Each structure stands twice: as C-alpha cells, then as structure tokens.
Amino acid sequence: MQTLITQQTLKDRFLAVRYTTETICKSLERDDYSVQPEASVSPPKWHLGHTTWFFEQFVLSQFKPGYKNFHKDFSYCFNSYYNNVGSRILRVNRSNMTRPTVDEIYNYRSYVSSHLAEFLETEISEEIKGLVEMGLQHEEQHQELLVYDIKYIFGHQPLFPVLDTEIQLKSEEDDIEFISVKEGIYEIGHKCNETFCFDNELGVHKVYLNDYKIANRLVTNAEYIEFIEAGGYSNFNYWHADGWTHINENNITSPMYWHKQDGKWMYYTLKGLKEIDANLPVNHVSFYEAWAYAEWKDLRLPTEFEWEIASSQLNYGQLWEWTNSAYLPYPKYAKADGAIGEYNGKFMVNTMVLRGSCLATASNHSRPTYRNFFTPESQWQFSGIRLAK
Amino acid sequence: MQTLITQQTLKDRFLAVRYTTETICKSLERDDYSVQPEASVSPPKWHLGHTTWFFEQFVLSQFKPGYKNFHKDFSYCFNSYYNNVGSRILRVNRSNMTRPTVDEIYNYRSYVSSHLAEFLETEISEEIKGLVEMGLQHEEQHQELLVYDIKYIFGHQPLFPVLDTEIQLKSEEDDIEFISVKEGIYEIGHKCNETFCFDNELGVHKVYLNDYKIANRLVTNAEYIEFIEAGGYSNFNYWHADGWTHINENNITSPMYWHKQDGKWMYYTLKGLKEIDANLPVNHVSFYEAWAYAEWKDLRLPTEFEWEIASSQLNYGQLWEWTNSAYLPYPKYAKADGAIGEYNGKFMVNTMVLRGSCLATASNHSRPTYRNFFTPESQWQFSGIRLAK
Amino acid sequence: MQTLITQQTLKDRFLAVRYTTETICKSLERDDYSVQPEASVSPPKWHLGHTTWFFEQFVLSQFKPGYKNFHKDFSYCFNSYYNNVGSRILRVNRSNMTRPTVDEIYNYRSYVSSHLAEFLETEISEEIKGLVEMGLQHEEQHQELLVYDIKYIFGHQPLFPVLDTEIQLKSEEDDIEFISVKEGIYEIGHKCNETFCFDNELGVHKVYLNDYKIANRLVTNAEYIEFIEAGGYSNFNYWHADGWTHINENNITSPMYWHKQDGKWMYYTLKGLKEIDANLPVNHVSFYEAWAYAEWKDLRLPTEFEWEIASSQLNYGQLWEWTNSAYLPYPKYAKADGAIGEYNGKFMVNTMVLRGSCLATASNHSRPTYRNFFTPESQWQFSGIRLAK
C-alpha cells in the first residue's frame, strides 16, 4: 500500500474525493437519503456518514493530537462490519436511524474533512499516509455503491425518479470476435511498486493457462433478449442448481430493472423508464444469469486469470464482468492485522470474482489486477457478460 | 352515522382536524417522516398522504363537480387496505417511496383541504356530510397512530430523539378499590341518535351479566415491576400458550420501551429516556401481558360489557384498557356496502377489544361504547391494565 | 368431574377405550406410524405413547404403590404440552424419534394398561377415579385426532392409501329450513351432576339472546361448489382480512383434500380418492371458509350460545360446526391447579369454538354443552357449516 505521492497531492486528492461523493448526491431530495428497501442497499445518508467515520476512526482519533470526536455515538451509528472496532447498529436497521439528520451528517463531513485537511499539512508518517489513501480508496468504492443504491431506491418505487448524472453506457458496436491466447505460464497479481492496490491483488505469482479464446466485447441487450425469448429462464439445463432455485423462488425472469410493457422490453435507467437500447451491453445480470447465458451459447465465462492476461487486448470499463472464478486468496496472501484485515479476507467464500470496472467506478480503480467480488445472485451492481471458450 | 351539525360547523371542524394532524408533526425533521422500522408502523409522511387521499377518493373525486385529482399515481401510493378501490403499494414498501417528497405531500394536503373547504360551502347532501364526518373520524384515528408511530420510530434508535408534545400521563393516586355491579340484564351499544359512532358500536342490545367487581383505577408501574421481579415472565402458568410462545420467541421480558440499566428500570417516553415513574399507570403492555398479570394476581380482566356498564363509575382516559372480550360483531351488526364496509368487519377475528381511550385519542372519540381492537401481542399502542373479579 | 360409576364399570370402560384406540390403527403398516407431515399432525405412534404416558404420569407413578416407570426417558418423549411436568421433545421433532419402536410402544401400552387395570381392582379414592376418567376422556379425544392425522398422512402422499374404518358421512337430505328461537334469557353450561364434563363447560349461567333463526341441516358439497364456482375464493369482500391473507399465501382454493381433475371435483376420503358426493355435508372447511360462505349467502354463523339453546332441535353429529364465538372462559370459569389446569384455559385466545361432534368422536363426548376449539385456519379436523340469521 505504498503511495509515493507528496502530501500536497494527497491533500488535494483527499478534498477532491470528498467533493465527488457529495456531487453524486447533489440532486437528491432530503426524502431520498434515508431509505433502505433491501438489507444490502444502504441509505445514502449512511454512506455519507460511514465514509466520514472511517477517517475519524482510523486516522484522526488515533493520530491527530487533541482531536475530539464529533459525536460520541456516531461510531455506533456508522461502523459497517468492523467487529474489531466495537458494537454497531444492525445492518437492517440503518434506515431506521432518522437521527442524525442529513444536515447533521453534512456537518460531520465538514468537521472531519477540515480536520483531516489540516492534519495533512503537518508532517505525517508513511503509515498514516497509507491509512488516508486506504480511506480514499474506501470512499471511492462507496461512491460506486452510492450510485448502485440510489438506482435501486429510485428504480423500485412507483414514480421512478431521475438522477442528475453523466453516467451513460455506449454501444458495443464491433462484431463479436474471439481473441486467442496461447497455452503457457503467466504472471498474475499486482506489483504494487508505484500505485495503490488492495491486499487481495498482492503477491505476483505464476499460473499455467491452457489455450483459450476470449470475446472482444460484451454481450448486448439484443443478444440477451434472444436468450430470454428462447425460453432461457424456463429451461433448468442452463442453470446451476442454486441458480435455478434462486430464480424460481424470486420469480426472476430478466435482468434487474427490466419490465415488459405491452409486449415491449423497457428498463429503468437513472434517466427514467425507457425502451431498451438493443446495442448497449446487457447490465444488471447475476452470475447465475451470466453463466446460464454462456451455457445456452455453448460457451463459457473466462476465469479471472484468463481475463487478466488478455486484458490489454480487451475494450473494457463499461461494466464489471463476471468470471467463473471463486474469490479465493492468492498463494502469497496475508491478511493485515486488526480492523483493516477485515477488509477483504473474510469474504473469500461463497462469492465470485468480477473483473474490469464500470462507469460508476473511480478511474484510478480501473486496473487489470483489481478483484471485485459479489455473491452469485447479486444483480444490483453494474455487471455484464463476456464470453470465452 | 348521523351528524346533525350545520355545514359551517362541519367546515370549521374539518379545518381544525386537518390542522391538528399537522401540529403533531410540527417538530419533526424531514428525516423523521419516511421510516418504517416495523411493517405495522407507517412513515409519518404516509399518514399525511393517506388521510388526505381518503377525502379525495371518497368525497371529492366522486361528488365535487369538476374536481381533478392532484396526481394520477397517488391513489396507488396512499391507499391502505381498501381492496374495493384498486391496487396499492405493499404495506412493507411504504417507507421505500421517497417520492412524493414531504413537501409535495404538504402541497397535496393543502390542495385537498382547500377544495374540500370550498365544497363544504356549497349545498351538500346528508350522505356526503356523513362521508366527510367519516373522513374526519378516520383522520382523528390516524392522529393517534401518528403519535404511536413517532414514538416507535424515536424509541428504537440509538439517539432517542424527543417530540415536542403535551402528552403526559398522571399518577394513579387512589388506593385500589373494587366497584361492585349487580347481576342482571343490561343494555350495550351506541344509540347513535345525536353523535357520530362507528358501525361496530351500533345496535343497542341486551346482555346478561353476573355479579362482578371492577377496579377503580389502572395498575401502576410499581405494581407491574412487582410482577416482573416475582419472575412473571419466566413462569408459564400465568400465560396463554400463544403468549408464552410469543414472549419467548421475541425475548420479551418487559413492556415495550423499558430498559434495565445499572439495575434500574428506565423507559423511553416522548420526552426522552427516563427513570420509570412508579405511580404512573403501566403502559405499552400487550393483551398477553395484561392477562398474565391478572392471572398472577388471581384476578382477571373485565369483559367489554362489564367495562361499558361500569364506565360511568371509572376514572378513565389515560390509556386504552385491554378486556377479555374477542372483537366480534354485535347481534344487529350489518356491514356497510362497498369500501366503507371494509372499515371494521373484516378485522373481527384474532383481535381483542380495548375500551376507554388514551391521551393521544381525539376527545370526541372518548365514549363508553367505543370499541378499539388490536391483536393480542401488540404493545406499541398506549394500553394499560384494569383488573376485575 | 364427578363420575358416579362403580369401579368395575370404570375398569371395563378403561379396557374398552384402550382397545378402541388400537383398533383404529389395526390396518396401519409399520411405515405409517412415524411420520409428521405437518407440525400439528402427530405420528400415530406418538398418540399411542402419549395417551399411555398420561395414565403413567398422572395416576400410576403418583398413586400406585411400588409402581416403576416403564422407561426413564419416556416422559421426555411423550409429554405433549404440560410445562408443569418437565422438559419434553419439541413438537416438530416427534417424528424424528424412530425409537422407541412401534413394538416397544405397544409393550408400553400393555404394561401400563395391565398395571392400571390391576390398580382399579383395589380401593381407590374419588380423586383418582376422576383422574382415570380424565385420562379416558383424553384418550378418546386422541382417538379422534388419530383419525384426523391418519387421514392427513394418507391424503398427502402420491399413492393415496386407504384406511379400514366404518366412518362414513350420510346425505343431508332435508330441504334447508330455519328454526326460530325467541328472544330472552337462557341458561348455558353443563350441570355436571351425573356425567363427566370438562372445566370449560362448567358454571351454568344466564345469557340474553335476541330473536334468531338457525338452519336445520349442514351445508352440502353441492351448495359449497356453487360458492367456489361463483368465484368465492377470489372475492375479498367475503373474507376476514386474516382469512384473505391466509388463503392467498397458502394458495387455498377449496376445502382440504379436494382436487380438480379433468374438470371434475374429486376428494380424498379414507376409502381413497373419489368423485365428490353432492349431497354429503361439506367437510374440512376452516373457520375462514365457513364465514366467507355465510357472507356470500348474506347469512351468518350462529354463536355458540345460539347453537346450544337450539341443539335439541338440530340433527347433528356428522361434523363439528364452526360458530362465530371466540373461545373464552365462562363467567364462573376456574382453572384447575397444576398440570391438569393446562388442559383448556391456556388456549383461550386466537381460537374459535366448534359445537356438536363428528363421526370420529367418541359417543360420550357428544353433548350439547361440549366446547371444541381450533385456530380459524384449521382444515384438517372434520368440520362443516351450519347457517344462521
């Protein structure tokens, strides 16, 4: 987690990240900040408080001389899953906290931001710089979650509100082609010499890959509609047993946000409810759906290693791409001590790896070695399908 | 449902009721309006919209010439349980509607209030007056629910916010005494000649009562603490089978809002978390708890008929009082036609009758014949215990 | 609970009841004894053990000098819900006890039966005679449950096995007529001077009844099919709110055991799967269904008091008849001390009263004052519909 940036740069970066978070929320009404329509979807105000708490908890309260916490109960309110840090509100109850109010949370943000900016003007150790950078990476991840959660909140209510945002997918215009990669030994992982990376990417190591081919672009909405209309959701042969159970128990017959109205496929986007654009990459599919689509095509998903080795030849960055790799530790993986050690390792079971990035991802997170992960039924993130064989 | 009041009086009463509802919410923050920590607790903004929708749906849109609905989707958003009126949002999803905003709902209230006030200045039929009165009674019931729900929302979060309100219980200072009533035939039910009543109170009819005695006052907190400290919550002999299952599955060991801190009983009130006042009547007990307390005292709860006959001799009006009567139709009960018929009759199973009224009840609802009802495990309403034998 | 019968008669009665229980099971295979397809349906072998344990626990182990329990762990295995007697296996786990085996349980029955028969030849107190009679009444109730449970077990599996039994409903051949009863004071309850009764029937007391009319016979299958075909199960106006939720969540569209095959209504009877006999009384309806049927006819169900007063004029005894009375204590009700006190009182909430008896009821249980009770959604007992107005 070396940073190699000057403190001035770090301070600028700090303020820029904090500002970006607030920009995402700029067109929200007060009413939009507090809801949690699903246990896994956090209220926007909680994201604002939690990313602030992270800096207060791991940097200011431990290292800044004379720092006083903004409020004695906020750690209880805004801790997410760090057992090492103490008790916290149950996840499902986040939206029941009407207090602190949105205004108080913005005050909390200002208080912590100015204290941290001030602190970054004093001389601080490499360790502290590392923690600040960690907090910024963390806040950038929450910026992405904020977009997912706002979309979920808006896309699941009768009036389908609209968010003022630049996010807009582009067509996948190329004909589909398969890029060939030769059998052999390859190197995987992040060297971490110059830029930030997470502990789960570390430890460059060799893997042996067989000959494989990987598609030059993502599957489009038009192609995915073919799968739906061919009865893909009602033929168990294309599905994992768990996937089949999941889609049946939850009546899932399309990607999230799709609605069939008067024989036409519509979907909710951040611009409102619209007719589906056939050439955009299909979005909001679960791992089960991505895998089933590949089965139906008699192809498969790439592994995360195949993806990483081919990444320089792929156009990517529109959507996270499901791989057929389970999220597991690399051979040299070592968990950090204390609360920071809870960041990644404890999720290395029952989740699948996604590679690439999406339009809601902070640009500095977009790198060939980045390992994102979600449970196989998750649909609410921006995720698509790349085929391999 | 005769009203016998002039239209001017009705218009004044209409405006007063609308104003009172908004007064209850006057010290809420925007953040407080949207949450639903329990399926049965509605967000305050939903109450504001729903009571408004009731007048729009049942009066304005049907009877006021040229009236245009404020918004085409609000019926979907604010219908509660009137199947006759069409589809509606699922109860558990009420708090996920961030839109309409609180401001839009207040605009909706103004729009409907001014249209209805205007309409009350034209000549309208007795039937319409009856419907307006019904809507006012309905809104008054929701005023009471608003207080319950705000208390639930505030009392179940870490910072224990406070509501600006006059509601304050008084001590039960008298020694407990039992008033005797003689065996014989008595008349039950509302004559409905001069004042409003609900259909479930109608149909004056005779019942035969045996000799009985009924307490002059409610059970106090001090008396209820004796029950707790005597192990009342861990001795199955005092409980219904369903009650025993319920308190064990939900870890209930005291009335709602009670917390034992450092050996002392505290409770949340609308003024914040406080030490318990020993002489106030015990509040927020379920029917199961009321019954168990009576069993422990080797006494019983009164029936609703015993309560009604003795009511003139009781001081009452602090808390609703659980009776040992199931909520069932009176001999001459007839359900109204259409949506209004859904108001009461369909709840006449699995619920118990409470009599009296509480400090959050509109004063004109406080009458000897009023039949309130809740499921036996409910604790969130303002409900206490009166003993009989 | 006076019995007034000689000990010789009591011993004969004891042996006859024990024999009858075993007769019900005589055509079962070993495989049929152990299953519990629903938490509320007990395995036949459990009934055999439990009724035996009742005599061992409440009579032999307490009163017979030198009596040794058959097995130290059987009380844990066969206690049903008597918290006073100690811990017991969870109800849902009854069918997981493969041991003791059916053979061992029959040995247990023989052991307890011969010890008790022997004991009844010595001089015993009135109290003990009362307990023996209680045990016999209890076993007779379980004979009825055995029939219900065997029917449930057989009627919910692919091969629809058949039970060798005499139980056979008869046609309701009369035209429907309504018997009128005059308004006035009536006496309710069991005098208990000469025959056995349960504590919930005791305490003769006066009730005031209004003029009412009650049907001379039960509703038939043909009449109930009219309700189904008129869309009764899809019109919420006929249903309690809880009933409507219940039938929708559980996809209930007919009485239990009914199947529509090739456009024809079939049902499972103890003789196998058959076409429905139009003139038999409709069976296996819940309270919700009985009430909805009455709503649809613009009639109502009788109260338990109306039923009791008219009972001498009714032909009854085919099926239990749902009343619109909640199961509540009579004015003079007093719970017995200790475990026997758990027999009735603790169920007096959330249940509805059924009156009459059915073809599976022991004949001595069939009396005008008998109060049976089930939760309103129960369908598996033999229960039908009598109308009133």
Add this chain to the structure above:
Amino acid sequence: MQTLITQQTLKDRFLAVRYTTETICKSLERDDYSVQPEASVSPPKWHLGHTTWFFEQFVLSQFKPGYKNFHKDFSYCFNSYYNNVGSRILRVNRSNMTRPTVDEIYNYRSYVSSHLAEFLETEISEEIKGLVEMGLQHEEQHQELLVYDIKYIFGHQPLFPVLDTEIQLKSEEDDIEFISVKEGIYEIGHKCNETFCFDNELGVHKVYLNDYKIANRLVTNAEYIEFIEAGGYSNFNYWHADGWTHINENNITSPMYWHKQDGKWMYYTLKGLKEIDANLPVNHVSFYEAWAYAEWKDLRLPTEFEWEIASSQLNYGQLWEWTNSAYLPYPKYAKADGAIGEYNGKFMVNTMVLRGSCLATASNHSRPTYRNFFTPESQWQFSGIRLAK
C-alpha cells in the same frame, strides 16, 4: 467412463454392490427407515428405492427388451434431482411417503436386481456397461450417504440408538510434520484409461504450484479442543463473515454430535454416546470450522491441487479433508448430455472441494483425483482438517 471389465465381472460387482447397501441397513428397525429430521437427510428407505430407480430409469426401461416398470408411480417417488426425467416429490416431503412400505421397496430392489443381473448375461453395448457402472458408482455414493444419514437420525434423538457396523476411526499417532513440495508445473486430473472416474475429474491439465508444505496427518480431537477452549468460537477474527453469521445464527459451538456434560466433552458415535477419544482425528467439522481452526494456528488449508500432488506421501482415508478450493470445472470439462449431465456440473457454485475419502467410502472411490464437494456449512459428512502453509 471406460470400464474394461468383462460382463461376468460386472455382474458380480453389481450383485456385490447391491448386497452391500442392504448390509448397511441390516440392523435397522422398520421405524428407522422413514424419517427425515433435516431436509438434506433422506430416509433410509428412500435411498433404497432411489438407487434402484436409477437402474430402472437409465438402464432397464430404456434398453432391456420387454422390461415393465415395477410400479407406475415409483419414478415420481424416487427421482432425486433429475429435472430431465420429469416431476418428482419435493425433497422435504420424502419422509411423508409412508407408502411404498419398506417391504415393498425391498421387493422393488429384488425385482430390479434380478432383471438387471439377467440383462448382464445377455450381450450389451459399451454404452450400457458404462451406464451400469455409473449406477454402481452412484449406489456406492449413496452407501456413504446412508451411513451419514443414519448417524444423523440416531444422533438427534433422545435414546441415541446404536448401529451394528465395523466403521471405527484410528488414532493419528504421528507427531505432526510438514512435507515440502517444490515450486513448479504439475499435472492434475484423472487419465481415465483403465478405471472409472467422474466427469469432474477428467481432462489432465497442468497447474503451476508455488513452494508449499502440507501436514502428514489430520488434526486430532485433542488439538481441536484446544481451539474451543481458547475461545475459537467466540472470536470473529478467525472466521469468514458468512461462517461467523452461520455459527451464531445456529448456535454452533463445536463439531456436530459433540455435547458437554458435567464439564466433559462427549460425542455421539455409531456405537452410542461416549467420552471423546483425544487422539482420533476431529470429525464432523464444516469448512468454516476447518478454516477458522487453520486461521487460529496461523496456517491455512491446502488447495485441492496441492493435496492431489502430495497425496502419495499422505496417510489418508480416514476422513474427507476440506480444501480451500471452490468446486469449479477443470479447463477441459464438458458436461454430458441429458440427465447424466446433471450429475456434477450444476453444483459448481457455492461449494468447496474435499479430497481423500472416509471410512464409509467404497474402497474403489478412494483415489487421488476424486473431487468430493459440499456447501461450506455442512457438518454431517465425515470430514476433518489437514493443515498446510
């Protein structure tokens, strides 16, 4: 799936496998055959029928001229999860089928066994021989499940019955030592030239392994008790997030079948409830527990590849060994067509690989390339812990 054995040998093997299955059940009482205390535990009689149905469905009914199914409804009763073959009874309802009886199922076994033995004396194709071998492998897997399920059924009831069986773990007597393996390219997978293997083992391929060390023996009960007594089950730092949730929601504080009585650790074995033998390998741990134990030791579990490469140097065969590999397809994996294709591939998500074999495994299943798999919370199989670093 080549077999290369003569038909006579295949017939002998067929009869031997069929006989072995019945031997496992030889000391069961009729009562023991029908229960299903957990959805994932099948009744022994169902195993007997299902393994028979497999031969009837996939061999006899399709290939033996003139073969008549034993009973038209048995396919519905005994299909497990083969969607391609048609509808079937819900898994959770298996134990509710009291018919066919155990005796009828044994008759079904005889009928199918003799028809198949007869068929094996005629000339049959390699494809059919492959299907028969598949059925035998399948029945051998069910022999193992039968032992697990009987242990579960017996170990979860008050009387703790005993099974007549030879299965007996041996002490892990060696000092723990770590075997070193050098970094490099290794070959993984089954060559399938001479012996049977499953499709998930096929496709020999290269993997690159880093230097690693693997323990020479399994973790013992004594060593695992140290983990428990050091508070291993109450320190979240050792657990996956999902594992921590799972053990807390299910109150898991030890391996399955362990009970602390009077300060001493006891466990249920097939010989009854006994004091724990300190030197035996710890059994009935979940993946979560195995992983947490390794975390506590500051070590890790091996991957399935590390295990396979080192296997010739390991003593193994007592218990299945959890690896830290998710169950995923090998690079050359191809799913078979039709129902047989449902055997393995559709479970390749949310499961972890176990390697080795256990005392209940058929000896011909014990091979270095065999890939067993279970969900990470499963405890009921015979599974232990081998450490690596």
